[in-house]
Amino acid sequence: MISKNVTQMLQNANSNSSMEVIPYSYPYVFYEQYLTIWKDTAIHLSVSIFAIFLACGILLGIDFYTSFLICLTIVMIIVDMFGAMYLFNIELNAVSLVNLVMTIGISVEFCAHIAREFSVSNCGSKVNRAKYAVAHMGSSVFSGITLTKILGIIILAFSHSQLFQVFYFRMYLNVVIIGASHGLILLPVILSYIGPSFTRVQHLNQTKANYQTFNNEDES
Known part of the structure; x- marks a missing residue:
């Protein structure tokens, strides 16, 4: 005025x-x-997820379908993180946006190992392959990623700074809990229903068999 x-x-x-x-x-x-916080959030999260899609697809042996399922699970984790932010009264700003981008990177650890073990399993049906992935990689994800991160995050709970209390302890604790539950519970269920039916091991075995058959025909 x-x-x-x-x-x-x-x-x-x-x-x-x-x-x-x-x-x-x-x-x-x-x-x-x-x-511009909502526009920046949409751009940064979209670019991060697309980068994860390309990286996982290439590192999994040009398996972009499994990479898509990994990214789908990560999107669910991000949606749940927005819900947790609402429940814990964490506003969307530059600091929380950086934490959300970091959430995508951390979520890969919970999802990529399970998906990779599923893709190389040669246990027959999708359900058996999902069981194999959880049995052989679930303990490593739980003890090597989940527990170690929780122990490190608990220290932040004793901080006297409101910044660390709100934007780091609360958000990181939710990242670990939500990421572990999605990677160890939800992702194996998704893979058991709509996971790739043709594994990398089967592809390599079939390629090797076709190569041997081709050589035998040439020798004969």
Whole structure:
């Protein structure tokens, strides 16, 4: 209101003046982020998930279908993280956005190992392959990733800083709990229903058999 009155006073004093007085304060720099925070969130999360899709698809042996299932699980983790942020009164800002991007990277650890073990398993049906993946890789994911991260996060609970309490302890604790539950429980169920039916081991065995058959025919 004050800036508007000053602007009108200057324009009345000089009719040719287009000068406009606007309020400014140091905290305005931090509040400006909220003008584009949702757009920035959508762009950063989309680019991160697409990068994970390409990386997992290539590292899994050009298996982009399994990579898609991994990314689908990660998207579910992100959606649950938004729900946890609402429950714990964590607002979406630059700090929480960085944590959400980090959530995508951390979630790969919970999902990629299970999916990779499923893709190389040669146990027949999808259900048996999912059981094999959980039996042979589940303990490593639980003890090597989940427990170690929880022990490190618990230390943040004793911090006197509100920043560490809200944006790191609460968010990281939810990342570990939600990521572990999705990677060890939800992902094997998804793989047992709609996972790839043709494994890398079967593909390699069939390629080797075709190669040997081709050589035998040439020798004969």
